Amino acid sequence: MFRARLNHAQRTGMQVADYQSCVHLFPEDGSDMDAFPADAQAFVHRFFPTVARLTAQGFEGGPTIKGQFDAAVVHVPRSKQLARHLVNWACQLAPDGIIYVDGAKTQGIESLMKAVKAITPLMGVVSAAHGRLFWFHATGQFALWDASSLREIENGFKTQAGIFSAEHIDPGSAFLADALEPLSGHIADLGAGWGYLSHHLLSEHPVSSIDLVEADHAAASCARLNCDDTRAQVFWQGIDSWEAQKSYDHVVMNPPFHEGRKGEPDLGKAFIRKAAGILKKKGKLWMVANRHLPYEETLSQLFVDFRAIAGDKRFKVLLASGPRNTRL
Numbered sequence: 001m002f003r004a005r006l007n008h009a010q011r012t013g014m015q016v017a018d019y020q021s022c023v024h025l026f027p028e029d030g031s032d033m034d035a036f037p038a039d040a041q042a043f044v045h046r047f048f049p050t051v052a053r054l055t056a057q058g059f060e061g062g063p064t065i066k067g068q069f070d071a072a073v074v075h076v077p078r079s080k081q082l083a084r085h086l087v088n089w090a091c092q093l094a095p096d097g098i099i100y101v102d103g104a105k106t107q108g109i110e111s112l113m114k115a116v117k118a119i120t121p122l123m124g125v126v127s128a129a130h131g132r133l134f135w136f137h138a139t140g141q142f143a144l145w146d147a148s149s150l151r152e153i154e155n156g157f158k159t160q161a162g163i164f165s166a167e168h169i170d171p172g173s174a175f176l177a178d179a180l181e182p183l184s185g186h187i188a189d190l191g192a193g194w195g196y197l198s199h200h201l202l203s204e205h206p207v208s209s210i211d212l213v214e215a216d217h218a219a220a221s222c223a224r225l226n227c228d229d230t231r232a233q234v235f236w237q238g239i240d241s242w243e244a245q246k247s248y249d250h251v252v253m254n255p256p257f258h259e260g261r262k263g264e265p266d267l268g269k270a271f272i273r274k275a276a277g278i279l280k281k282k283g284k285l286w287m288v289a290n291r292h293l294p295y296e297e298t299l300s301q302l303f304v305d306f307r308a309i310a311g312d313k314r315f316k317v318l319l320a321s322g323p324r325n326t327r328l
């Protein structure tokens with residue numbers, strides 16, 4: 001979509017210089033980066049699978065980046081606070097350059113544009129493909145939008161802007177925590193977020209170890225702080241690429257699903273597949289899901305037995321045992 005808006009802008013007379021260097025903040029795809037006219041393109045992203053994909057495509061970048069660039073492109077994420085943070089960060093990375101901001105209407109580009117315009121004049125704007133692209137001269141006036149510092153929420157948990165459930169404990173995860181029987185042995189927490197479930201297990205259950213796997217670099221960093229315990233190890237990884245070094249007695253998870261496409265359970269199914277692959281023969285999977293998400297068929301394919309052990313109008317907690325194709 002960025003490509004479509006950029007093409008539209010160029011067709012309608014926008015002057016995009018041939019930049020020597022450009023940094024993209026939170027690009028979805030390498031093809032978006034290729035579309036921009038710059039000799040060298042770097043990126044900032046904190047979601048592990050995206051970082052791995054862009055790196056494999058030959059782009060340089062990661063969750064942080066050093067250097068100064070001639071231009072920066074902000075690919076607007078869903079979180080309003082994170083989007084503002086990225087605008088300020090872009091201005092720091094290209095302090096003498098032009099900042100391009102691109103996003104879909106559903107991602108709040110309209111209100112972000114209004115907020116930017118209230119602080120500094122825009123040089124141009126195009127509307128196309130259900131979104132907008134606007135640009136302006138970098139300025140230090142967005143310093144108040146910096147959201148890199150940690151925040152403390154209930155029970156002293158540390159979180160950061162843009163991570164899952166940054167403002168409060170997720171009600172689905174709390175529902176799962178309440179439904180758990182006492183767990184012991186080696187545990188894996190897949191999609192661990194800022195570490196709520198693991199913290200609960202470390203404090204209330206007789207566990208030997210917990211491995212937390214989380215794709216969002218900022219969430220993984222918070223999880224390290226929230227689960228500061230010698231039994232816990234946090235992996236910044238996507239579940240597809242993470243290679244477990246042992247087999248587990250239990251897996252706990254509150255798997256993600258695409259919010260944009262309601263009820264899209266593919267991600268959750270991939271999590272179930274991973275859980276089945278890393279559990280011991282007698283290992284158990286404990287998962288919470290939104291009531292409407294159809295995970296039962298996948299569970300019945302990958303586990304000998306499964307049942308719902310708790311539920312309400314919003315959530316269900318599923319317990320599956322006897323993983324098929326286990327390694328032990």
Ligand SMILES: C[S@@+](CC[C@H](N)C(=O)[O-])C[C@H]1O[C@@H](n2cnc3c(N)ncnc32)[C@H](O)[C@@H]1O
Nearest residue numbers: 164173191192193214215216238239254255256
């Ligand atoms: C519904 S949240 C649950 C977070 C946490 N368990 C909690 O209770 O607060 C799902 C988490 O999975 C992470 N995630 C999404 N895709 C992932 C992937 N491919 N590999 C690992 N983690 C992923 C998200 O960043 C998010 O933190």
